[in-house]
Amino acid sequence: MSDTHESHERTEPAEGASAAVSVIMPMFNASDWLDECLQAILEQDFPDRMELSVYDDGSTDNSRELLERWRQRFEDRGLPILISGHSSPSPRGVGFAKNQAVRQSSGRFLCFQDADDIMRPQRVRLQYEAAAANPTAGWVCCFDLFHQFSASLMNKALISVLNQVYTSHGPTVIMPTWFCSRDWFEKVGPFNEGGKGVPEDLLFFYQSLRRGGHAIRVDECLLVYRYHEHAATHSVLEETIWSLRVHFLQERVLSQWESFTVWNAGKQGRRLYRSLSPTNQKKVKAFCDVDENKIQKGFYTYEDSKERPKPRIPVLHFTNASPPFIVCVKLDMTHGVLEGNLHSLQLKEGVHYYHFS
Template sequence: MLPQRVRLQYEASVLHPDSLIGCGVRRIPEGSTERYTRWINTITQDQLTTQVYTSHGPTVVMPTWFCSRNWFQRVGPFDEGGKGVPEDLLFFYQSLRRGGGVARVDHCLLVYRYHEKAATHSVLEETIWNLRVDFLQERVLSQWESFTIWNAGKQGRKLYRCLSPANQRKVKAFCDVDENKIQKGFYTYEESKERPKPKIPVLHYKEASSPFIICVKLDMTGGVLEENLNSLQLREGADYFHFN
């Protein structure tokens, strides 16, 4: 911990008593998990709430958490299942279910060490995926009558296949920028037991309509994805949510 951490996060928790308070971090060795570290430190206060469904996990990372004892007790204990249990993600989701907020002190107050034997590496990717899909369905898709999956490739199709039948029926289209996928016209859900098998249109993103679930990784397209979203004048948290 760096000097002032307790004081600054305590002051923030007084203003946000029912919240998990995070802070900025510096990773060592320098350059470790560069994209992830940039995300931790630079997403906006609003995105701390809207980007809770991404593969990065909690929008304020557990080593930075600060909250009142009262809030901790209201959320409940950590899952002590041991190796392979993403206890931070489970607690984070439960805090949000209880109506908790998320806030970050925008100072670097923690040195966050990366090493290959960290417990986080014991958690299976599929475990995280299933928790994220369930939380997305619970918090977002249950409120929508229909939506578009932004990415007709591997990740978008995987999300579609993992949705409940009721939410699969809400998918009105996939959208993409890849002309090859768009020219095929449809994605056919071959594993479906329905007859005829569901065929979901594949559109260019400019022809698709919101709301969207974005299944393209952030900070991986040289700003192209972000520019495309901005060009449509969409509001994160209302017209779209990031999932990857």
């Protein structure tokens, strides 16, 4: 690798060589996974012009050397491979690397791929077809193998993606499988380049929704998602994700409501209440629950409040509570009981309640 901080072998696509799809791959110390990842890209059955655009974010292993070994194999298949990066001792972060890979690419559509994941052969073709058939969609997503254990949860989450974006699982279900047009990427703006600890995917996802985007899903498992101790996702603190989710909930939902009920008088419900702005705390008219022990206490007192007297929020049985609700119960923890209770009240998701779990 070059001794200079910036090492760009090819930063701009050749004139007149525009691809239909650019596979966008940030890379940092990916040598353990790279061969499988690249072989899977090479085996795509997409019939149109495709290219791979990689930005190396200062890898200290032999990732760059491995990548160069694959260049000839890609070119023999008619797949251009664009490689650039830096050799600074400090990585600039996944958001920066993605932006650089997009910047040097030429494709009308962008297929985002992590260097430690594995595409199924039909991924690019099927997502391209879905995107071409739905030009007003913001992005196309699909199932990934890691999340198959919760397929029923994913199914519901993706059907109502605009309603369940405030949950911990909603955005993460589709992030590893993003596919969008270059026009849409440029409309939403580049990824946040704050570096380590910044959830650039989540921030981009929220900004996409602010711009009116929605998701189209290919109902097939098209990616093997690798979850390991060196994954970039581990650098993002849970508290950071929580704060962003609360902020987005307040911006998109609570700002439209005069009052609401928090469904769950337990730990998660109380945490949400404490995280709200003072204005939205005042909108909480009650907590509701099914736990008789919580209900019998009658009230939740916000002990940390600076107000005097301290706020005391009624705790009701859910059948005695009134919508709208923010539901702070995990969907996969009640074996259908929660869904049954919501259905019994004849409530419509996205109107009478939103999930925040």
